[in-house]
Amino acid sequence: MKSYTDNIKEISKRLLKEDKVDMVIGYRTGSVPLMHQPFFAQNQEEVDEFVWDSNCGLNLANYITDRTERIGILATGCNSRNIAVHIVEGKIKREQLYIIGIPCKGMVDRHKLSAMADGDITSVEDENNGSITITGQNFSKTVDKAEVLQENCSVCVHRNPVIYDELAAEEVTEQKRDDVDPYARVKEIEALSPEEKWAHFDDLLSDCIRCYACRNACPLCYCPLCFVDESNPQWVGKSIDHTDVRTFHFLRAYHCAGRCTDCGACVRSCPVGINVRDFTKKLEKDCLELFDWEAGLNTEQRPPLDTYRPDDPEEFIK
Amino acid sequence: MKVIRIDKNDWAEGIEKIRKTYSLIGPVKEKFYHIFANLGSGQMPDMEFTNSRISPKYIIYPQSEIILKCSMNAEEEDYKIYREPEDKEYKEKAVLGIRPCDADSLPVVMRNFDTDEYKDPYWLRAFETTTLVGLACDAPCPSCFCTSAGSGPYNHKNLDVMLIDNKDHYLAEIITEKGEKLAEAAGWQDKAEGIADEIAKRKSDAESKIESNVHTDNLAKQPLLDLYEATSIWEKAAFACINCGTCTYVCPTCWCFDIQDEVYGREGFRIRNWDSCMYPLFTLHASAHNPRGTKLARLRQRFMHKLKYYVDKYENGIQCTGCGRCVRLCPVNIDIRRICNMMNSYDPETCTCEATVS
Ligand code: SF4
Ligand code: SF4
Ligand code: SF4
Ligand code: SF4
Numbered sequence: 244m245k246s247y248t249d250n251i252k253e254i255s256k257r258l259l260k261e262d263k264v265d266m267v268i269g270y271r272t273g274s275v276p277l278m279h280q281p282f283f284a285q286n287q288e289e290v291d292e293f294v295w296d297s298n299c300g301l302n303l304a305n306y307i308t309d310r311t312e313r314i315g316i317l318a319t320g321c322n323s324r325n326i327a328v329h330i331v332e333g334k335i336k337r338e339q340l341y342i343i344g345i346p347c348k349g350m351v352d353r354h355k356l357s358a359m360a361d362g363d364i365t366s367v368e369d370e371n372n373g374s375i376t377i378t379g380q381n382f383s384k385t386v387d388k389a390e391v392l393q394e395n396c397s398v399c400v401h402r403n404p405v406i407y408d409e410l411a412a413e414e415v416t417e418q419k420r421d422d423v424d425p426y427a428r429v430k431e432i433e434a435l436s437p438e439e440k441w442a443h444f445d446d447l448l449s450d451c452i453r454c455y456a457c458r459n460a461c462p463l464c465y466c467p468l469c470f471v472d473e474s475n476p477q478w479v480g481k482s483i484d485h486t487d488v489r490t491f492h493f494l495r496a497y498h499c500a501g502r503c504t505d506c507g508a509c510v511r512s513c514p515v516g517i518n519v520r521d522f523t524k525k526l527e528k529d530c531l532e533l534f535d536w537e538a539g540l541n542t543e544q545r546p547p548l549d550t551y552r553p554d555d556p557e558e559f560i561k
Numbered sequence: 562m563k564v565i566r567i568d569k570n571d572w573a574e575g576i577e578k579i580r581k582t583y584s585l586i587g588p589v590k591e592k593f594y595h596i597f598a599n600l601g602s603g604q605m606p607d608m609e610f611t612n613s614r615i616s617p618k619y620i621i622y623p624q625s626e627i628i629l630k631c632s633m634n635a636e637e638e639d640y641k642i643y644r645e646p647e648d649k650e651y652k653e654k655a656v657l658g659i660r661p662c663d664a665d666s667l668p669v670v671m672r673n674f675d676t677d678e679y680k681d682p683y684w685l686r687a688f689e690t691t692t693l694v695g696l697a698c699d700a701p702c703p704s705c706f707c708t709s710a711g712s713g714p715y716n717h718k719n720l721d722v723m724l725i726d727n728k729d730h731y732l733a734e735i736i737t738e739k740g741e742k743l744a745e746a747a748g749w750q751d752k753a754e755g756i757a758d759e760i761a762k763r764k765s766d767a768e769s770k771i772e773s774n775v776h777t778d779n780l781a782k783q784p785l786l787d788l789y790e791a792t793s794i795w796e797k798a799a800f801a802c803i804n805c806g807t808c809t810y811v812c813p814t815c816w817c818f819d820i821q822d823e824v825y826g827r828e829g830f831r832i833r834n835w836d837s838c839m840y841p842l843f844t845l846h847a848s849a850h851n852p853r854g855t856k857l858a859r860l861r862q863r864f865m866h867k868l869k870y871y872v873d874k875y876e877n878g879i880q881c882t883g884c885g886r887c888v889r890l891c892p893v894n895i896d897i898r899r900i901c902n903m904m905n906s907y908d909p910e911t912c913t914c915e916a917t918v919s
Contacts, residue, residue: 273894274918275704280894281801301893305803358593363611363702380700450592452615452624454837456805456892472842481821481834482625512892514807515614516593 246371247295247345250411251317254343255290258315264341267315268303269293276367276377277353281306295411296369300350300393302508304328304462307335314340317411319347321395321506323404324539325462328502331545334465344407346415349388349396350507351375354516356391359384395507395520398425405540425505426528432521443521444489450515451488453481457509457519458495463502470494496522501530501546504538533558563735564760565744566753567724572731573605575747579655582746583692586620587657588613597656606657608726611702616813616886617663620656621687622670622835624810628683629831633824643831655692655743662705662884664693664719665712666813669882672875673816683833692739695720699767702885706898709774710883715764725763732756773918775901777879780872787909788869789861794903794914799857801893806837808887808895809863814880817843838862864900 245253255267271282271292279298283306284290295317303316304325314335318326323342329335356375357364361382368376369388376385389397400423403414424430435443455471458464471479471491480487496519503523510518530536534547534555547555567575576585580602587606589598595610597617629643667688674681698705698714707713717723721740725732732753735744744750788794809815819836822829836843839860844853853859871880881897888896899918907914 274896274899275888275894278892278894282797283800306800354593362700363704365703380703450596452810454805454807454810455840456803456807459803459805460892472840474842480823480832481819482823482832483834484625484823512803512805512807514811514890514892 247412248293251295251343251345252290252293254409254411255284255293255315256287258341259284259286259290263313264315265312267293267317267343268306269317270295270299273298276364277351277356295345297349297351297375297388297392298353298367298369300353300507300511301460302462302506305460305508307340308462308465309334310339312339316340316342317345318342318404318407319345320399320401320403320405321347321504323406324401324504325506327406327539327542328504328546329462330542331539332502337542341409342404342407344404344410346404346410346412347396347399347402348415349392349399349402350511351388351391352393353511359386359391393507393511394428394518395505395510398423398427399505400425401504401537401540406542426524428521429525429528432525445485447517447521448485448488448492451483451492451517452515453483453488453491454514456512456514457517460508460512461499462506462508463499464495492519492522496526499523500526501534501536501548502538503527563741564753564756565733565735565749566751567731567733567749568751569729569731575749576605576657579743579747583653583655583743585655585657586617597659600657608658608696608724610658611700612660612663612698612884612886614886614890615811616666616884617656617659618666618670618813620654621667621691622684622816624835626683626833627830628820628833631829631831632827633829634827641829643829651686651690653690653692655694657694658696658724659693659720660698660884661695661714661716661720661723662707662710662712662882663813664695665707665716665882666884667719669814669877669880670816672877692721692743693719694722694724694740694743697723697725697763697767699726699763699770701767701771702889703772704885704888705771705883706773706775706885707883708768708771709777710881711878712882713764714767714771715760725760732760734760773898775879775881775883775898776905777868777872777901779905780868780879780901781876783869783904783907784909785869785873788904788907789865791904791907791909791912791914793912794900794907795857795861798895798900799855799860802839802856802860802895803893804839804841804856804859805892806839808891808897809837809839810835811886811890812881813884813886814867814882819843838866860895864897864904867897868901868904 258264266283266285268283270279272294273279277298303322330337360379362379364377364379366378373388374385375388400418479490536547585600587600588595588610594614597613630646631641631643632639674684701714717736721737723734735741817836818833821832845851867880902917903914
């Protein structure tokens with residue numbers, strides 16, 4: 244069986260050769276472990292730099308916003324859903340895209356792995372048999388991939404792409420919501436008392452440096468001017484005052500409600516490892532419960548907070 | 562140079578003594594990585610660390626610093642008249658365990674905050690009242706490249722004291738008068754004689770462990786506009802960049818800031834906040850024109866500033882000490898070593914360059 248990487252290269256080369264696309268967006272190997280780089284290839288040599296393994300955890304839909312070329316793009320389950328959201332929201336046209344679907348086996352959590360290592364990791368071996376070996380200057384450790392998956396991947400119920408033109412591998416078995424509870428963590432937080440919740444979110448955000456990597460890594464955050472950057476009127480202060488930091492996080496999460504696919508790019512890119520999904524996942528749960536809605540499953544329907552129907556439940560206002 | 566031997570059994574006692582004169586800052590493990598934090602009473606620095614995830618520049622140059630205050634009460638005399646806050650004190654402080662690369666970033670940053678024309682009073686006062694007790698690196702990270710960026714694992718040029726971990730004791734090089742004062746306050750006086758060779762060996766061992774480097778020899782000679790227009794360098798790198806500013810916030814040598822006025826209740830504050838050339842807002846004009854309106858322009862600015870404008874303007878190397886933080890933390894792996902080598906090897910004739918990370 245050919246590897247994901249080989250298949251991706253083969254498909255990409257064919258697309259470029261047949262002039263079906265102007266570029267293919269994928270990943271190339273990073274210069275440091277756990278960090279592959281989003282990369283666009285325009286010719287055969289560049290395609291040879293492509294790689295696919297469990298360190299491709301950003302969201303490539305972030306790279307197609309408002310582009311005008313004909314684009315080939317790799318898409319896992321969540322990435323394909325964000326592409327669908329982009330299409331619905333008019334950020335790209337379906338006809339411009341050739342989607343190379345990647346049935347996804349999950350991405351490893353770079354924060355978790357660094358915390359596990361006794362020193363700095365110099366290499367990561369993704370053994371494709373379900374284990375990951377990390378090596379550093381004075382250590383080497385093999386762990387079960389399932390244990391070091393990003394949390395969003397371990398509870399993912401849409402691993403196979405929902406829209407694609409061609410698959411780069413056979414579909415993987417989907418997890419069922421009855422077997423893995425995607426909202427276990429949300430439920431834990433929901434069960435806290437108001438004081439405990441406050442303490443939880445205070446602690447969660449205590450290290451935030453407001454670099455906005457979480458926002459910028461997110462394909463949903465494409466506004467030309469984010470509300471935190473507005474200066475006239477200025478909604479939010481720019482210091483690391485707690486109120487401003489919270490305002491940023493709460494509002495950003497609400498802007499993502501019903502659109503977030505839980506791809507985890509926000510958490511992955513945070514330099515201090517803040518799990519901002521504690522906000523977005525709760526809203527995802529609400530959307531599922533209130534509107535029977537999951538983001539990005541088709542390219543026609545607008546997200547729930549973006550539409551109105553007289554028969555919307557709206558229990559929360561009554 | 563005077564070298565003192567500090568038995569690790571006496572280390573805590575010395576720290577307790579200097580606490581009387583200095584407020585102490587040191588590496589502390591928080592959640593899953595180290596930060597430099599104020600050490601509360603009885604709290605010891607965790608010297609078993611590689612380096613802090615985010616640079617300790619905030620000790621002297623806080624991310625958000627109140628520089629002026631005023632009353633927003635129209636009845637009061639100083640209504641809207643900004644003054645320096647009275648409670649702004651500059652107590653003597655000592656930073657324990659700072660790494661040489663981070664100490665070496667201070668003169669770099671000082672070139673911006675202390676010029677003939679302008680002196681930044683906040684930065685300078687904080688700097689003057691800080692004593693740096695560094696810790697030499699014996700196990701540098703794989704992504705450090707300090708030795709080719711004007712620093713090094715045993716570089717004590719910008720430290721007041723440099724500690725060398727020697728199993729059951731530290732060897733402490735006393736480098737400046739400030740260092741002397743601190744050693745005295747700690748009661749460290751056990752002179753270590755005849756160890757110069759040993760230290761020299763430790764130094765060269767540590768240096769040989771630095772696995773990566775940057776080539777900078779050609780940067781000053783490169784024609785500025787050719788580099789500026791080198792799309793072969795900028796296009797691919799800019800594609801991946803999400804303009805998050807992480808690289809600039811974690812960097813010890815990035816110095817840009819923004820000044821904001823904020824009102825809390827009946828008080829007004831003028832606050833200086835870190836800013837980043839990676840943000841569109843950084844250069845947005847009141848007219849709505851943005852001279853650095855694309856992410857390519859912003860990414861290019863960061864590297865051109867560090868590796869070309871700074872090099873040409875100050876003739877003092879690059880604006881980077883090789884700490885490797887931006888390399889480790891950029892979420893899309895934009896690696897300054899790679900970009901630096903591309904800029905250094907760029908050939909304007911053929912518009913090609915070598916992209917290597919060694
Ligand atoms: S990426 Fe992390 S540190 Fe940066 S703004 Fe988001 S939560 Fe804060
Ligand atoms: S909010 Fe986070 S998890 Fe949701 S789509 Fe954006 S990056 Fe992905
Ligand atoms: S950390 Fe990386 S992605 Fe973020 S602004 Fe810097 S170079 Fe760009
Ligand atoms: S540019 Fe990067 S490696 Fe250089 S000093 Fe700044 S963070 Fe460290």
